[in-house]
Amino acid sequence: MDLDRVKRIAASVLKVGIQRVWFNPDETDRIKEVMTKDDVRELVKEGIIKKRKLQSQSRVRARKLKEKKAKGRKRGRGKRKGTKKVRAKEKRSWVRRVRAQRRMLKELKEKNPKAVGKIGYSKLYRMIKGNYFKGKKYLKAYVEGKKEAK
Secondary structure, eight states: OOHHHHHHHHHHHHTSOGGGEEEOGGGHHHHHTOOSHHHHHHHHHHTSEEEOOOOOOOOHHHHHHHHHHHHTOSOSGGGOOSOHHHHSOHHHHHHHHHHHHHHHHHHHHHHOHHHHHHHOHHHHHHHHHTTOOSSHHHHHHHHHHHHHHO
8 A cells, every 4th residue: 555545544543643653664565565454553553653742842942041040140121021019029028028127136135135125125026017127227226226325
């Protein structure tokens, strides 16, 4: 039988398109002798006729880009689509800031208990929660400034 016909039959047996059917080039004589679908099934079992893998999109460039972004590249102004608030969620940044300030307050209490004691640890803690300080530096200045005043 003609190879094109065999390919069409093999495609229906394998349930793929004609493009995805592969013939072993060394066994073309045996493939030409095929007459029925059962014969084709036999050749599939033997591995003379196979189904080609689907061609997938290459991820090489994507991986390279991800690597560069991990290093901090490709994040300039021209690449930004959203606003500052969208790109860095305000709540996340607030939580980060508050946790840092609470750690700082703990350190200040250990190092300089008198200065913290005069203002009151719990009062400072509530001030941090109330978003009174911009950052750790401001908290430290507030505690040390109060200490010098009294």
